[in-house]
Amino acid sequence: MVGVPRKPRNRLAARFSRPEIRRMEMLLQQGNDELSDPNFHQKLADEFNAHGRTEKKAIQMQQIQRWFLSRLNIEKIVDISSSNSSIEMDPAGDESLPNNALQCFDLREDNCDDISEGFEMEFEAKSYRDQAWYDVSTFLAHRVLSSGEIEVRVRFAGFGPDEDEWVNVATAVRDRSIPMEASECWRVNEGDILLCFREKDETAYHFDAHVVSIERTSHDIRGCSCTFLVQYDHDQVEENVHLSQLCRRP
Numbered sequence: 001m002v003g004v005p006r007k008p009r010n011r012l013a014a015r016f017s018r019p020e021i022r023r024m025e026m027l028l029q030q031g032n033d034e035l036s037d038p039n040f041h042q043k044l045a046d047e048f049n050a051h052g053r054t055e056k057k058a059i060q061m062q063q064i065q066r067w068f069l070s071r072l073n074i075e076k077i078v079d080i081s082s083s084n085s086s087i088e089m090d091p092a093g094d095e096s097l098p099n100n101a102l103q104c105f106d107l108r109e110d111n112c113d114d115i116s117e118g119f120e121m122e123f124e125a126k127s128y129r130d131q132a133w134y135d136v137s138t139f140l141a142h143r144v145l146s147s148g149e150i151e152v153r154v155r156f157a158g159f160g161p162d163e164d165e166w167v168n169v170a171t172a173v174r175d176r177s178i179p180m181e182a183s184e185c186w187r188v189n190e191g192d193i194l195l196c197f198r199e200k201d202e203t204a205y206h207f208d209a210h211v212v213s214i215e216r217t218s219h220d221i222r223g224c225s226c227t228f229l230v231q232y233d234h235d236q237v238e239e240n241v242h243l244s245q246l247c248r249r250p
Contacts, residue, residue, distance in 0.1 A: 125174075
């Protein structure tokens with residue numbers, strides 16, 4: 001992934017609460033046919049917004065639509081892998097398929113780019129090229145390696161097809177990290193692993209980093225002014241950062 005100027009992650013879009021996520025996970029387990037119905041997504045959004053959410057923090061129908069679409073694609077990967085992993089194919093048919101890959105499957109995109117436009121992504125993936133984490137726009141395909149590991153081909157948000165990558169599902173795909181708010185400063189402790197926004201030579205990335213030490217100060221009207229010394233996992237470089245540069249794991 002070629003480094004490009006990138007802004008810190010959008011902090012304005014509403015986030016699902018834990019009860020809302022549990023509700024959607026329960027519906028997903030039930031496997032109702034309604035899961036792909038926009039009317040069902042709107043009804044669920046209305047249900048969530050009726051429970052104390054302000055207009056500014058309202059959940060949008062497209063966010064719910066995106067959530068179910070992403071989960072259904074991940075389930076499709078696991079289901080197909082389980083039922084077909086014993087069937088070998090000639091890797092020569094796909095120049096991007098390694099010699100230890102058994103099968104490769106395309107996933108239906110279902111206008112994912114249109115659905116996600118203007119809304120926060122639900123997953124992030126780590127690029128093998130620079131070890132940075134990027135929002136996932138679309139899961140394009142998957143393949144099963146002879147080791148049993150699963151890889152997915154991802155389209156990174158804001159990048160074109162030339163930047164698509166195969167990444168390991170277990171180690172390089174995860175739920176999207178959450179930007180820290182000033183009121184959450186107390187959550188950060190020495191030794192924590194956080195996603196950190198790093199700028200260097202007119203490029204910017206999000207890297208995993210460990211918190212080495214914290215210099216806490218009193219907050220004022222401008223928010224948190226504490227300083228966090230972090231060490232980036234990929235190159236062990238240490239740097240002082242502010243809370244606005246940090247994202248926590250869900």
